[in-house]
Amino acid sequence: RLSRLGRFLALNRENWENLLISGHTDERGTVPYNQKLSEDRARAVLDAMADANVPRSKMKSRGFSEHYPIDPGHN
Numbered sequence: 001r002l003s004r005l006g007r008f009l010a011l012n013r014e015n016w017e018n019l020l021i022s023g024h025t026d027e028r029g030t031v032p033y034n035q036k037l038s039e040d041r042a043r044a045v046l047d048a049m050a051d052a053n054v055p056r057s058k059m060k061s062r063g064f065s066e067h068y069p070i071d072p073g074h075n
């Protein structure tokens with residue numbers, strides 16, 4: 001999925017300005033551990049997009065730890 005999305009974004013780079021890639025965790029683990037994990041997850045997606053020729057200059061990644069969970073469960 002990331003590869004397909006990366007190819008699409010790379011081919012259509014004039015149609016979008018910036019991409020914010022966010023990483024999240026659930027509440028299990030310490031806040032510092034979860035913060036690093038969420039940052040690592042977001043950075044891994046950014047790296048995959050860059051490998052698909054999406055310009056790094058148009059992307060940013062950010063980890064939100066457990067502070068903004070995507071799913072309120074333990075996922």
